[in-house]
Amino acid sequence: MLTKLQLDRRGLVALDLAPGGNSRETWIVTIRDGGELRKLVFRCDPDHWIRAQEMGREIDGLLLAERAGVPAPKLLLSSDDLDIGRPFVMTEYVQGTSISRRILRGEEFADARRTFAADCGRILAKLHSAIDAAKHWPHEDSMCELERHRVNAAYPSPVLAASLHWLNKRRPPPGRLAPVHRDFRLGNLMMTRDGIVAVLDWETCHLSDPYEDLAWLCSRAWRYGSDRPVGGIGEMDELLASYSQHSGESIDMPRLRWWQVFAATRWGLASGARPRASSAGDAMEEGAIARQVCRQEQYVLLELEAAL
Numbered sequence: 001m002l003t004k005l006q007l008d009r010r011g012l013v014a015l016d017l018a019p020g021g022n023s024r025e026t027w028i029v030t031i032r033d034g035g036e037l038r039k040l041v042f043r044c045d046p047d048h049w050i051r052a053q054e055m056g057r058e059i060d061g062l063l064l065a066e067r068a069g070v071p072a073p074k075l076l077l078s079s080d081d082l083d084i085g086r087p088f089v090m091t092e093y094v095q096g097t098s099i100s101r102r103i104l105r106g107e108e109f110a111d112a113r114r115t116f117a118a119d120c121g122r123i124l125a126k127l128h129s130a131i132d133a134a135k136h137w138p139h140e141d142s143m144c145e146l147e148r149h150r151v152n153a154a155y156p157s158p159v160l161a162a163s164l165h166w167l168n169k170r171r172p173p174p175g176r177l178a179p180v181h182r183d184f185r186l187g188n189l190m191m192t193r194d195g196i197v198a199v200l201d202w203e204t205c206h207l208s209d210p211y212e213d214l215a216w217l218c219s220r221a222w223r224y225g226s227d228r229p230v231g232g233i234g235e236m237d238e239l240l241a242s243y244s245q246h247s248g249e250s251i252d253m254p255r256l257r258w259w260q261v262f263a264a265t266r267w268g269l270a271s272g273a274r275p276r277a278s279s280a281g282d283a284m285e286e287g288a289i290a291r292q293v294c295r296q297e298q299y300v301l302l303e304l305e306a307a308l
Contacts, residue, residue, distance in 0.1 A: 013037065014290040022051065022202075025044040028093065039093035041073060045086050045233025051220040055079065055087030055201040059200025061192060062089065064179060068130035070123055072199050090215045094198040097191040100224050102234055103191050112195045119196050119215060120184070127199075128178060128247060134179035139207040142262065143168060148270035152221025157272065159297040166304060177207045184213045185222040186231035187219070211252070214243065215259035221267050264303045268296030269280040 011032040018026040018041075043058075045051055058274035059080055065267050073091035146164060152161075164221035181188075182204040203254045212289040216222075218229045218236065226232030230239045272293045 008247065014057040040076065041093050042088065042089075044084075044088040047086075050086060051203075052079075055089065056207050057138075058089055058201075058203040059133075061181065062091065064130055064133045064205075064236040065127075065199065065202070067133045068126055070127050070130075070199060071197055072202070076166070094190050096192040098187055098190050100232075103186060104224060104226065107193065108193045112191055112193055113299035114234050115195055117230040117236075117238035119241040120230060120234070121239045121244075122246045123196065123199065124181075124184065124210070124213050125243050125246035126218075126295045127181060128213070130179055131177075134207060137179060137207045139203070142208065143214070144268060145170070146262075146269055149266070149272070153229060153269055155272065155292045157268065157293065157297060159300055160272075161269050162294075163261060163268075163300045163304065165264055167211055167258070167265060170258060170307075172252075174259050175209045175211070175252075175255065178210045179205065180208045180210060180213045181205050181211060182208065184217050186224070186233070187222065189231075209255075209259065210247075211256050211259040214239070215256060215263045218260065219267065220302065221264070221296065226237060226238070236240075250279045257303075261300065261303045261307050264296060264300045268293055268300055271296060275296050 012094060013027075014030040016028045016030070018028050024043050024044055026033055027042040029042050029045075031038050031040065055078075059075065059078045062072055062075040064070070073090060074095050075091055077090040079087045079089075079230060097103065103112070135203065143279055145165075146167070150160070150164065181202060186200065188199065189196050190200055190201065190203045218239070223229065223232035228234060228268070229236045243249075244251055
């Protein structure tokens, strides 16, 4: 791979497995390039869980981000360019942190927190406007995805079943399709004291209603105990005002509330299906995620109450 990038393999200094991440291996590659140390990031599927389609979406998302001016790691090489026996991406290393507790509590992130909601609105508006670059992206009916998660869930949930019924009955008319990230949230945003420097984890991106990203960002699951709706950091009016300003579109609040119920339901069903989705279903982190179903049931009820 280094040869493909016109780098000398003899310059390899270190290969370190990065902490975190429950579905992919992430390696930090340190090389000596022209007398200076340079870091690259290599991400690949583990042996027990190969997902070529998702890695394909990761590649598409990174390429679109660069074209649209959305902050993201620069893609250098991928399994589209070189066959190594498993899907992979290699990107430039982006300095910063995506650790939620540090961003929420660290004094060095105080200024970044003040602009976080507005910055998210601006970045999402830019992503959702990049329609021409995403014409080849797939589109899956959102309710079909929920049904697939329901079938894979480890046990039935009356709360989530009722929410599915509500979503089907109250579904808004079709809106415009746009490229959406679908996991845009604290934890997938690399940040420094200056704000968001990269959007990570594009493996679920596809064409959908832009409100899916807005609702997911504000999901209670990603507030980490805070009462502030935008990632546990910012206020909803700041996010929506920024998004409306940069996208030129007014906000449809009933549509947003439907997608907020959808977001809570989606994570509840997906959490219950996680151990079965992986062929290594006994993985500790997968089991921990599955335990969140009861909390998501509470969140679903709260979102349903707010939407009525």
